[in-house]
Amino acid sequence: MINNTPLGVIEGFFGRSWSWQQRTELATFLQPTGYGYYLYAPKSDTRLRSQWRQDWSQDDWQALCTLRQHYRTTGIEFGIGLSPLDLCAPNGRTDSVCLSAKIDRINQLQPDILALLFDDMRGDIPQLATIQTELAHRVAASSNASKIILCPTYYSDDPILEKVFGARPSGYWEALGQQLDSSIDIFWTGPKVCTEQFTRSHLSDVANRLQRQPFLWDNYPVNDGATKSKHLYLKPFGSDRADIGDLLAGHAVNPMNQFNLSKLALASLPHAYTDASYQPDRLFNTLLEQLCPPALGAALQEDAARFTAEGLDAIEPEVRASLAQRYRQLVDDSGMSAEVADWLAGKYSFDPACLTD
Structure with missing residues (x-):
């Protein structure tokens, strides 16, 4: 892949979830297609989100362990995304016991990647960047994952984020970039939550704000929103994706609820990175x-x-x-x-x- 940019799939959508069998099958698809990792972060797994302090049921934990082992066998890196939705609130910072217990549990999976996801939560909190940095450093110190990725509460310039999650604290991105250890990557979706086209100038500007190259969370072909759920996105990634790899720390694709149909778009991205004359229509x-x-x-x-x-x-x-x-x-x-x-x-x-x- 051009510039060795890591390509992967993040199961990070709302709505109808994939089955355990489909998640298993995905590994077999990813390996020959040109992807290197899978991040398990379904919105439907409450043990990673609203009920993150609670343990998985025995059946779900066994399924998760089996899935992780399958990815190890197929040579695809396995990651998991934790969304402690209330941990940035004033009372949440003191909940270190539950956070440590959760990381210890996740460590039993021996994930290659651990994502700490602060999206989908209120962000109009004083010193938000400092709080999230402290939590990320605490997680990194106790995790056995080789890579840590943080998703900020404001992961795009899109004004919809402030409309839904409150006003972004002044200097949020700059403070996060300055305070966060340089070994921790930061997710970014682009100028919009669902960005159709990326420009090099935008990604360079984001790198300056975050003081590191962004790890792209690409919301194509995801279709879980009120509008997008009424559409199917089957076509290949646009030709702009062939021109941004050297500006990224990594590239993660968030697919559709339709597991099998997602393969059409997913199969195209490695071509954008490897084909000298990438032509999506052909x-x-x-x-x-x-x-x-x-x-x-x-x-x-x-x-x-x-x-x-x-x-x-x-x-x-x-x-x-x-x-x-x-x-x-x-x-x-x-x-x-x-x-x-x-x-x-x-x-x-x-x-x-x-x-x-």
């Missing part, structure tokens, strides 16, 4: 041939633009029903046709917990 045809049986590939080639641009609301109910029937008849081992049919039938409903669409 690559899309190639990926359809590689990942889909012919009939399904032809159907997706015909409908992909409509699914992306128009979405469910713009498709008349009778047309939607006809399309759903068409895709249900395209039974295939890839699982993609069933996901399209379910999406058309409204089975991937919006999760109102996602506030930043």
Whole structure:
């Protein structure tokens, strides 16, 4: 990969979750495709979020241990994302016992990566950067992960973050960059929460603010928001992704709720990093041939633009029903046709917990 930029997938979306079997299958897909790591951070795992102080059930813990071992076997780095949602509140800083216990538990998985995720929480807190730096240093000191990544509460210039989570403290990014140990990476999604196109000037500016290259949390092709859940993003990453690798500490992709359909976009990113003449449109045809049986590939080639641009609301109910029937008849081992049919039938409903669409 150009400039050795680490590429990976972060399961970090709201709404309908992937199954344990799909997470296992992902490793087999990532290894030959050109990805090096997977970060387990589903919003549905309350033991990493609203109930982070509590332990996993025996069944979920065993499934998590089995998943971690599978990634070790396949040679893909395994990470886990912890979101202690109330730890930055005035009373939260003193909760060191629970935090230490959680890190000790996560250490039993021997993760390669530990992400400390401060997104999706109030940020209008005095000395927020200092609080988060102290917590990150505490976690780094007790974690056995070889890499620590912090997601700030304000991980983009997008004004929606201040609208939802409160006014950003003055000098937040600069203070975080100055105080945080240089070995700890910082996630960034771009000028928007869901950025369509990245520029080199923007990423260089972010690096100056954070005093390190950003670790890109790429919210394409994720579709978990109120608007985006009504769309399917099947096309390859834009050509801008081929021109930013040297400005990044890493590149993590947040995929769609539709596990199998996500593979089309996911398969394209390593090409952006390795193909000297990256052409997304031409690559899309190639990926359809590689990942889909012919009939399904032809159907997706015909409908992909409509699914992306128009979405469910713009498709008349009778047309939607006809399309759903068409895709249900395209039974295939890839699982993609069933996901399209379910999406058309409204089975991937919006999760109102996602506030930043």
